[in-house]
Amino acid sequence: MIAAYFQSLGLFDREEITQIVQLFEYKKLNKNDFFVKENQPCNEVAFIASGIFRSYYNSSNAEDVTYCFRFPNSLIAAYSSFITGGPSVESMQAISPAELWVIKKSAIDKLAAESLVWTKYLRMIAEQQYLELEKRIFQLQKETALQRYTVLLRDQPEFVRQIPLQYLSSYLGITQRHLSRIRNEITF
Template identity: 60%
Template sequence: MKALRQYLEMVGHLSEEDIQSLLAFVRFQKLKKGDFFIREGQVSIEVGFLVSGLIRSYYTTNTGEEITYCFRFPNDMIAAYSSFITGNKTDENLQAISEVELLVFSKQELNKLSNDSLNWTKFLKEIAELQYIELEKRIFQLQKTTALQRYEDLLQNQPEYVQKIPLQYLASYLGITQRHLSRIRKEFVL
């Protein structure tokens, strides 16, 4: 709960009473490696706060290929965000790629908090803005940088976790083949 409290305090706008209101709803959840927080075709009705472990977000193409487009690390919020907002079925999968510990709360609980306190409305707006900025950064990264630069960025921002990501997921995230990833890793070490 300490990490979640720090996250809530960092984003701001929330009083101690607001934070306590959320903590009263939070439940602890563990996922084993390979388990899903949400699968394609489901409606996202929960948000998780990643305490430990790694989550990958991916979708499956019409040909059955899995495309990893995002990783979530400890102290990140996770949800199938567009489904969470719209109430429509999601096209994405959120899968544990290691043992995962989460603090989970429901959309219904967040809506109640938002109805009771303007601070929660401000908080949710800020989270939406952060999600937008992250998405925009990812789009620009894919369009403006090389796979080597994307790999370096990941190493700079999450060095302790990069080695724990299976190569096929890492290659997919970078938009390259596993063979190309092997060449980049060798080049990077030199």
């Protein structure tokens, strides 16, 4: 699965992919376990083989605010903490049992120092993170909660029903009651 991910990028040859895959360690998390906790440094990146994660932060009035979900076949890391080495401003929690393939920052740094292809890959990841952040900002400013929910349903239909309503409503920026009304409006 992780080899297929790297192969799909079209950056690495077969031998490089074999070497990369050997640097990852398998990790299993239970529902509600954390990949990263707020105020702790993030010194690894994981490929999600199975499971769903939510990224959230605590607001000034001590409410947790879900701002992102991560699904299988994607990467997860507290990106700003990973880059700076400082404490994470977010927590990343499994909302279902999850299987990960994890690589340490030290291994990534070594690969980047030895390979221009890795430098290109890391730039690509940084660009994807930027675009994702921009998309999220525009969603919150331009789209209604119904539109945001519809996009999430379109992009991840098999997983949305597994996300608890309190996390979905937080992600959409609405109350659970409003989310229930939206769900009733949409015909499946």
